[in-house]
Amino acid sequence: xxxxxxxxxxxxxxxxxxxxxxxxxxxxxxxxxxxxxxxxxxxxxxxxxxxxxxxxxxxxxxxxxxxxxxxxxxxxxxxxxxxxxxxxxxxxxxxxxxxxxxxxxxxxxxxxxxxxxxxxxxxxxxxxxxxxxxxxxxxx
Numbered sequence: 503x504x505x506x507x508x509x510x511x512x513x514x515x516x517x518x519x520x521x522x523x524x525x526x527x528x529x530x531x532x533x534x535x536x537x538x539x540x541x542x543x544x545x546x547x548x549x550x551x552x553x554x555x556x557x558x559x560x561x562x563x564x565x566x567x568x569x570x571x572x573x574x575x576x577x578x579x580x581x582x583x584x585x586x587x588x589x590x591x592x593x594x595x596x597x598x599x600x601x602x603x604x605x606x607x608x609x610x611x612x613x614x615x616x617x618x619x620x621x622x623x624x625x626x627x628x629x630x631x632x633x634x635x636x637x638x639x640x641x642x
Contacts, residue, residue, distance in 0.1 A: 507564050508570050508595050508597060509565075509602045510592055510594075511560065511592070512592050513558065513561075513591050514561075514588055516587065517587075519557075520586065520588060521556075524583050525549075525561065526551075528580050532579050532580050533572075533573065536572060537569065544566070545566050546569075547563060547564070549561065549562075549563050550563070550564060550599075553599065560593070560606070562602060570595055574592050577590040578592075594606060
């Protein structure tokens with residue numbers, strides 16, 4: 503049976519743009535130190551080169567669902583690439599590349615408003631309460 507995957511969408515915040523190769527090396531070093539070589543092999547972690555956006559400094563990491571949190575921690579441990587101080591921000595985790603792209607666009611809140619169906623609520627009827635008197639109360 504095929505192993506399921508998750509995609510961690512991340513971005514690098516820095517004063518200057520960082521090259522893909524430097525990001526890849528920093529991620530691999532951090533993940534190797536955090537989860538070890540055996541854990542890295544079991545996690546099926548892969549930095550997808552075609553989805554690295556140099557202008558926005560945004561990328562995708564493919565990982566097994568069991569290791570998503572470990573990859574996020576390893577990303578958080580990176581503070582410097584070369585002489586440059588950096589912050590790795592995990593933007594979201596998705597099950598497909600398409601949903602990861604759709605929900606991390608600039609200016610998008612992450613929710614689809616066009617495909618959402620509105621449900622009409624039934625009107626609430628108010629019922630008048632009866633006044634309790636000695637005539638309408640039964641005695642036992």
